[in-house]
Amino acid sequence: MKVFHHSCFAMGTRFNIVIPGLGNDVGKIIGNELNKILFNEEERLSCFNTNSEVSQINKIAGKGKTKVSVEMAEIVEVLDKYWLRTGGAFDAGLLNLTMSIKRGELNSNSINGNLAGWENIKWDKKQNEIRITNRLTAIDTGGFGKGWGLEKVVGHLKEIGIESAFLSFGESSVYGLGVHPLSDHWPVEINHPVSGVKLKLKLNNSSLSVSGLQECYKNDIPDFVPHIISPATGKPVFQNSIVVAVGSSPVDTEILSTAVMASVGQGIQLIVNEFKNVAFYKCRENDFEFKELKYNHIELK
Secondary structure, eight states: OOEEEEEEEETTEEEEEEEETOOHHHHHHHHHHHHHHHHHHHHHHOSSOTTSHHHHHHTTTTTOEEEOOHHHHHHHHHHHHHHHHTTTSSOTTBHHHHHHHHTTOSOGGGOOTTSSSGGGEEEETTTTEEEEOOTTOBOOOTTTHHHHHHHHHHHHHHHTTOOOEEEEETTTEEEEESOOTTSSSEEEEEEOTTTOOEEEEEESSEEEEEEEOEEEEETTEEEEEOOOEETTTTEEOOSOOEEEEEESOHHHHHHHHHHHHTOOHHHHHHHHHHOTTSEEEEEOTTOSSOEEEOOOOSOOO
């Protein structure tokens, strides 16, 4: 059987796609189309590209308001909706705080969580205008961009009639389109990087996203660095856990794995109860298995 593989670097990580039954000639055309989709979204969403629309919006923090493009209006709507539906656990307004911690400019014990965040972003849907009221607040698409790009790519593949493909964005955001040619699903295995505990999943027109500490290496020795901020405390999440979200939408799973990673206790339960169409799994460093986070019919106050 012919199998086409395409890879490119986009949104700060490696994108890979495998399409069974497709030859190189047609595959190269599709690969170029996917490159354009991903690069266009990166040009719009990258916080590290000073010319991107997100960066231009961030420059007005504390200074006034600005109109956004139709495409960016759709994105801001999504970010605002998930901030509300997760009870603030997904907060795309913490770029400056996150980068300051990564650069070692802030002591996490002295951080005031009220200094930044999505609550300082005022969105006027009717006018397509955005205003950031606090100069310490800036939009961060890091917990959203790969899922958004993946959803755009999957939509394009469906439009052109591709029925089976396996897509991976940095191995942390994955989509199984249709089924594996030799099975009724795409098999995926997730491992906790310390304990080695495994989670086996079956994807069929579904997506998964994995959130955890960022794995770095010092002198060939693995180190796990916090990079997700808990909006409830304004402090980094240090617990070496792996959170996996599985659902039909790459945007859902990308955002919600981050939101659960940033939450504890009732905050997690609120998200699980709100998004009943998404399955959640969590494994801490010393756990012997991934535990599925279950819906609780008791109303949370």
